Amino acid sequence: MSPLTPAGALNQPKPLTPPSDIEIELRLLMEAIYLKYSYDFRDYTGASQKRRVLYALDQLRLPSVSALQDLVLHDASAFARLLQFLTIPVSEMFRDPSYFLALRQQVIPVLHTYPSVKVWVAGCSTGEEAWSLAILLREEGLLERTQIYATDINPLSLDKARQGIFPMEAVRNYTANYQRAGGRESFSDYYTAAYDAARFDPSLCTNTIFADHSLATDSVFAETHLVSCRNVLIYFNRALQDRALGLFHESLCHRGFLGLGAKESIDFSAYAGRFDDLVRAERIYRKAT
Amino acid sequence: MKTPTPPLRRVDAVVIGTSAGGVDALATLLRDLPLPWHLPLVVVIHLPQRRDSRLADVFRQRLPIPVQEAEDKAPVAGGTLYFAPPSYHLSIERERVFSLSCEPPVLWSRPSIDLLMQSAADAYGPTLAGLLLTGANPDGAEGLRRIQQAGGLTAVQDPAEAEVDTMPRAALALLTPDRILPLRGLHTLLVELNALHAD
Numbered sequence: 499m500s501p502l503t504p505a506g507a508l509n510q511p512k513p514l515t516p517p518s519d520i521e522i523e524l525r526l527l528m529e530a531i532y533l534k535y536s537y538d539f540r541d542y543t544g545a546s547q548k549r550r551v552l553y554a555l556d557q558l559r560l561p562s563v564s565a566l567q568d569l570v571l572h573d574a575s576a577f578a579r580l581l582q583f584l585t586i587p588v589s590e591m592f593r594d595p596s597y598f599l600a601l602r603q604q605v606i607p608v609l610h611t612y613p614s615v616k617v618w619v620a621g622c623s624t625g626e627e628a629w630s631l632a633i634l635l636r637e638e639g640l641l642e643r644t645q646i647y648a649t650d651i652n653p654l655s656l657d658k659a660r661q662g663i664f665p666m667e668a669v670r671n672y673t674a675n676y677q678r679a680g681g682r683e684s685f686s687d688y689y690t691a692a693y694d695a696a697r698f699d700p701s702l703c704t705n706t707i708f709a710d711h712s713l714a715t716d717s718v719f720a721e722t723h724l725v726s727c728r729n730v731l732i733y734f735n736r737a738l739q740d741r742a743l744g745l746f747h748e749s750l751c752h753r754g755f756l757g758l759g760a761k762e763s764i765d766f767s768a769y770a771g772r773f774d775d776l777v778r779a780e781r782i783y784r785k786a787t
Numbered sequence: 788m789k790t791p792t793p794p795l796r797r798v799d800a801v802v803i804g805t806s807a808g809g810v811d812a813l814a815t816l817l818r819d820l821p822l823p824w825h826l827p828l829v830v831v832i833h834l835p836q837r838r839d840s841r842l843a844d845v846f847r848q849r850l851p852i853p854v855q856e857a858e859d860k861a862p863v864a865g866g867t868l869y870f871a872p873p874s875y876h877l878s879i880e881r882e883r884v885f886s887l888s889c890e891p892p893v894l895w896s897r898p899s900i901d902l903l904m905q906s907a908a909d910a911y912g913p914t915l916a917g918l919l920l921t922g923a924n925p926d927g928a929e930g931l932r933r934i935q936q937a938g939g940l941t942a943v944q945d946p947a948e949a950e951v952d953t954m955p956r957a958a959l960a961l962l963t964p965d966r967i968l969p970l971r972g973l974h975t976l977l978v979e980l981n982a983l984h985a986d
Binding site: 513517518521543545546548586588729731732733739762763 | 858859860861872875876878879880881882883886887888889890891902905906909910
């Protein structure tokens, strides 16, 4: 099976009731966005997508989804604004510290056996996870020979991610996360505080490429040893989840590692048998032989 | 003159929201569920921020029906009690599968009762029942109104009985539910809905 075939499309469950007007409008909006701007939100899950579009309508003071479609179709700057509502920039550094601790203990020792390492942070949003991994890799002596690819579909998020500047208020919480993730230094050594923001040491991300990439429309760009894609797949339907997992499977080297979000799983996907559990509780998998 | 209570219609799922006092309230509500149990029961309960809730384990030991934490894209199965995982919003898609999301908290809450109820109202329309119990937060009032607008059945715990009455009172300020009942009355309602579902 080609990873580019939406395998789930055939056994995708069907709604039991005809679509409401707003559901029809939403579907048409996503079709228009795809045809016009090549951003493919057509296989995103409906409930959260509907909430985000309704929130955008409110913020943009528009009367209906159809009016929004009219606007974005004829005004690229309006689409750029809508894109900020359609993507969810919720992230934190060392989110779920036990995940990073498991990476440190179970994955890093294997990565050490490679002369050079490639890591893909898929759906990196504003960069918190990519910077966290860079810190972890430096502490484990691997950063110098690691190439990190941090990808997202939102250009504004990628700009923020490149800067590595996070609000000081959030950094206090990140510090606790970092310690629980097995951090070995003083977290404040990694950033310079100025006013109410923390600017992280730019040398951490010298080997990081922040790049535009869509799990819905793009293909694999490199062979990697570790893919970390956390709390991204929950916004996809089964078919699109399968597509993304197919890309990860194709990108990963022999026995490469895959990390998902704490409540994500490959159990229900077309790739269930093609990864082994490494640390099941942390959703860390290893490509099956 | 007292308005007669309208007859019950068949529903395909029940969503339940609660916060402060909710664990005890659920224990009372769900005690002695008759078997066979057919209806899916989907619960959002606000708990202090803890990543690994043992809620499903606690109720699994007490109840004769399957109890699970709802999993992303898993079908909503009949006869099962589901809890939203902590720190994620839980929705039901129109295809009647669960979905999780990390959208920002709503009314300081994630999971949000409103978001579960709104999505479930879209998925089930008139074949949904929504219950709102004790709680120290107005979450759920808007969601219950959406269930009512979609033609579903709405029931609120009698605020006089609720351990904390903020949540039921917020709902009563927004809508007139089909039923206002103490927990054991709501239990009887669930049992009747389950019997109707079996027919």
